[in-house]
Amino acid sequence: MTAHDTAWRFHAHPEGRVLDVRLEGTALKVTPLDGDRHGSTWALREQPGTPRLEWLGACAGEPDEAHLLAAIEATFQRHPAARQLALQSPLPTGTRLVDAGIVTPVEGALPTVAREAFWQWQRAWLPQPREPFAQRFVVTQGKRHPLRPAKPQGTVYRRHIPWLGKTLTLDTIDIERDLPAFHRWMNDPVVAHFWEEEGDLARHRQYLEGIAADPRVTGLVGRFDGEPFGYFEAYWAKEDRIAPFYDAADHDRGWHALVGEARFRGKPFLTAWMPSVSHYLFLDDPRTQRLVIEPRADNEKMIRSLGRCGYAHVKEFDFPHKRALLGVLWRERFFGEALWIPRADPTAASPAPARRHEPSLEDIHANP
Known part of the structure; x- marks a missing residue:
């Protein structure tokens, strides 16, 4: 050799x-x-x-x-x-x-x-880095928050994953290009179990058009070497439904995820995309100090996976549609502990044992 x-x-x-x-x-x-x-x-x-x-x-x-x-x-x-x-x-x-x-x-x-x-x-990772948007406050539906910048377009994040030998990208969703895959993913039984958004192509087009029109949310498609594998929604927490359940700061971000392609499910891929989503959201605005997420409280394996990636398990609370657990990741912890490097064990204790079996995040990677 x-x-x-x-x-x-x-x-x-x-x-x-x-x-x-x-x-x-x-x-x-x-x-x-x-x-x-x-x-x-x-x-x-x-x-x-x-x-x-x-x-x-x-x-x-x-x-x-x-x-x-x-x-x-x-x-x-x-x-x-x-x-x-x-x-x-x-x-x-x-x-x-x-x-x-x-x-x-x-x-x-x-x-x-x-x-x-x-x-x-x-x-080093953002093809089109943006300066922090000038702070001006507005009120939307009774919620006071900073005016948000225009949503980005195209590839927003790119990172080579050594243990996969692949490059991961996050691209803003393009409805005409990405609708067929999104439609197929939403009708996949393991995704539908959590998202509950099954339907025809017209329904899914309307869903994505709603995301495109919402200044609070950015829809992203994850790709490995150009092949789409999943969908992510990044949102500003201050204007989101999660805000009443904790002391939301002006630049906190949250996210939802699904992995629609079965062959990209599993720990080697999870340890690539989950920290990358966190990394992108921290890089997008240096004023973002916390990321939040709200998986179902009885999904023990999913919560354990979040723990591996640095999300502290803060408390359980009730949304109208589910009992949720608030997970929080601090900027200082993510960068100070190099949480983009895969870890073998959870970094935070899991809550009480699950009351019934749920598919794990390693299995389905879905947390709407």
């Missing part, structure tokens, strides 16, 4: 670009796959505790920022337990990575990149 065959591979997507990262020995090579731009070469010194990333380019030059982001992300993927890395490289002109707190100068030593800070840098 050749060195080419044994190379460690990774794809990075900073600022919407596609960069192939290959590690052969200590040489980390970043090659664009979206054009004929030049590649770059780095050295990854795999020292204990704090890996060191060195740029091997021209002494008088500086690396492309996208290449630097790709090399940093690949280093943290290669060393998932590392909380920081040492960076031996000239910084791109403008030093916005320093200004943003991603790179920290250290007197008498190499600058460092903290994992917790880097994973909050929008440009």
Whole structure:
């Protein structure tokens, strides 16, 4: 077997670009796959505790920022337990990575990149990062909340999943393109068990048109290597039905999910898409400090899966249509504990044993 065959591979997507990262020995090579731009070469010194990333380019030059982001992300993927890395490289002109707190100068030593800070840098995963929307308050149906920005269009998040060897994307829903799959998923018995939205194509078109017209909610389609597998609804909690049941902050977000394709159900995929949805919602607005979710309270396995991904089990409460459990994920915990890395066991205790068997989140991934 050749060195080419044994190379460690990774794809990075900073600022919407596609960069192939290959590690052969200590040489980390970043090659664009979206054009004929030049590649770059780095050295990854795999020292204990704090890996060191060195740029091997021209002494008088500086690396492309996208290449630097790709090399940093690949280093943290290669060393998932590392909380920081040492960076031996000239910084791109403008030093916005320093200004943003991603790179920290250290007197008498190499600058460092903290994992917790880097994973909050929008440009590494969002093709079209947005500045925080200016805060102005409005009242909708008696609820006072910040005016929300226009909903995004197209691909909003892209991340390579090393243990699957696939790239996960979140795309805003396009009714004409996505309606056939959405219609089929809603009529799947395991999805219908929770969503209760079975019906004909006209009903499902009307449903999606309602989501498109609602400034509170953004419909998203998840894809692995371009193949659609599930549907997600991200909403602003302050205007949602969940708001009366806890102290909803102005920029809290919540979400619902279903995985419609059976072959994408199971733990390896769940540990890819669930943290990715959380990651996207935290990146979309840096003022978002909490994510909330409200699965059925008697679905023990689903709640345990949420615990693996960092959602604390706060309390049970009653919606008109179900008894629910409030799950909350804090920004500080997600980034501080690197919750995008799969965990073997729940990180929070489960509530009382289920009163009756429900399909697990690993089985159906549905929580309307």
